[in-house]
Amino acid sequence: MQHVGINNNSLVSLNYSRFNIESNIGKMGHALITYNASSKLLVASWFFEGTTSGFMPKTSVSYQIDLGEILPEWVTVGFSGATGLSNEENVIHSWEFTSTMNSTRSDVNKESYIITKYKFQVKVVVVEVTCSILFVLVVIGVSWLIVIKKRRSGDGFDLDKASMPRRYCYNELIAATNGFADDRRLGEGGYGQVYKGFLTDLGRVVAVKRIFSDVEDSEEIFTNEVKIISCLIHRNLVQFIGWCQEQGELLLVFEYMTNGSLDTHLFGSRRTLTWDVRYKIALGVARALQYLHEDAEQCVLHRDIKSGNVLLDTAFNTKVSDFGMAKLVDPRLRTQKTRVVGTYGYLAPEYVKEGRASKESDMYGFGVVALEIACGRRTYKDGEYNHVPLTNWVWKQYVDGNVLNAVDEGLKRDYDVNEMKCLLTVGLWCTLQDHKKRPKAEQVINVLKQEASLPNLFTDMRA
Incomplete structure (x- = not known):
């Protein structure tokens, strides 16, 4: 055989x-x-x-x-x-x-x-x-x-080369990316471009993020990301390898994610993700937020949770990325008033109106991502749904008792019904208009693992 x-x-x-x-x-x-x-x-x-x-x-x-x-x-x-x-x-x-x-x-x-x-x-x-x-x-x-x-201590291991993150010379990253060649470009965002590279000192493939120097507050974005992610270590966060600030260039080096970002699988040309993979990804994002909000040495607000910032490694494990907009929280304050940053469609309403970033506003972004994973649709879409945000459309299905009508047709009914109801309900729970009624990451994890019961959202009807 x-x-x-x-x-x-x-x-x-x-x-x-x-x-x-x-x-x-x-x-x-x-x-x-x-x-x-x-x-x-x-x-x-x-x-x-x-x-x-x-x-x-x-x-x-x-x-x-x-x-x-x-x-x-x-x-x-x-x-x-x-x-x-x-x-x-x-x-x-x-x-x-x-x-x-x-x-x-x-x-x-x-x-x-x-x-x-x-x-x-x-x-x-x-x-x-x-x-x-x-x-x-x-x-x-x-x-x-x-x-x-x-390895054990005292075995002669070169700590200087192995310690991460480390500062790289500009020429090292030029060589790694073949001079930032077009065929090495992995993608482009509002603040810069990402290139595939190979670091000979580590013998590994990496992703090099090149921040646009002409972007407003580019140095602040660069410094902020280095400062915050250097202190974070978690299996569901992208690994930060190093940085470079030379010749007017602002460069960040991360582990290379073979399977790209979540949005390219949900809405792009990459192959469709099976349900068990999707559910694992949602749990991974929740665990990353639990770490950032509760378990890190100092609470971190990501402020730009979206499917495009959820990367996937070779085994489709979740890796939350892009900490350029992240903010360390003063432990004496529950929320912090800041300039509104992030991506339209993933921003909590109270954050847009008042500029108050909080754990709850991060959980709102997670809720939108959870709904995108379950529905296979962008949070905000032209055409068929006449600009109705995904959250509102799924909420209507939920109220009508037909929440499974929102499921991604690409799954061809190949999913666990209890898990699907769970993820859709969690997505709506996290995007409630009243931020005080949104769950913490730990509550989401317990519900997704089916170790806690689903909330009754009918008592929290939207205005």
Whole structure:
């Protein structure tokens, strides 16, 4: 049987799943293999371009295995292919290996292992297959040399190069982006452009944000982002790697997000996200806000929560980005009066009217994003809905008892009904006109995890 299996130094698979290659010959295939050392879960998933949506059922296989017990202290990670006695022709389009390592202070003191999550992605074009079995093997000790050592203090590790964030020279970032070449440009916003680059000192792909120097308060935006995000570390926030301020240039370096921003999947040309991925993304944004509002050393108001600022890594994990408009909160004040910044359609009404930024105004932005995820529609749209904001349209469906009519038709009814009702209700809850009735991030997380009951919003009817 054609299959993908997980093997541990043996031809007998620990677990396997059917691999439907015959009906996909000639199509671009994507394979993703992730390992999370915290949960000790190894997962392989795949899909072929031209399918209707994301990772479909039976296109993944997983097995719980402790690689820390199996692997030596130094390892090499790579891949290879084999066809047995038959012949076949394949083309490797591209492949990528990324690794994130996180450790707490207590971990270092105890000289315990750093918790590590390994990820890499292989894209394959199958040109011709003449054998009955196609193997994609993950090999430890063969091929591309990426050496990862479980580090302990005093092992001679170069802290100066590894410590992040760090200051980069302008020439380093020029080289990394090939002179900010047009073919390296990932996108453009109101304050600057983002380019794909490669840092040789880290051996990794990065995103370089180039802030327009002629934008009003550009230096303030740059300084603010560096100041705030340098102090933040969370799995659902984009990792800040470094910065550069030379020759009139204002540059920020972040981890590269393979799957771009959420809005390109919901409204753009990227492939449709499956429901389980969407729900995970919503939870990730809520967890990021919980950290910013309650768990960070000083409360941070993001002030520009929107689908375009929700980035997705290789495994479609949520990474909230863009802290140029963020603000540190004086712990003595519940709200702070500021100049109104952000994106139309995601701004809380009290913030627009009075300029008072608060946790509740951030939660309003989250509510709009939650509705966009569930409905697959922009918050504010011309044409069919005659400029009716998405929040108002979904609210009408809710009041009429037909809230599921708002569901994205692109999901083709392939979703969990309870989760869908939950996300739609949470979106409306967070966008209530009365900011005092909006939930905190922690309440949202509990409801989305179905550990708390849904609120009855009929008692909070809009004016």
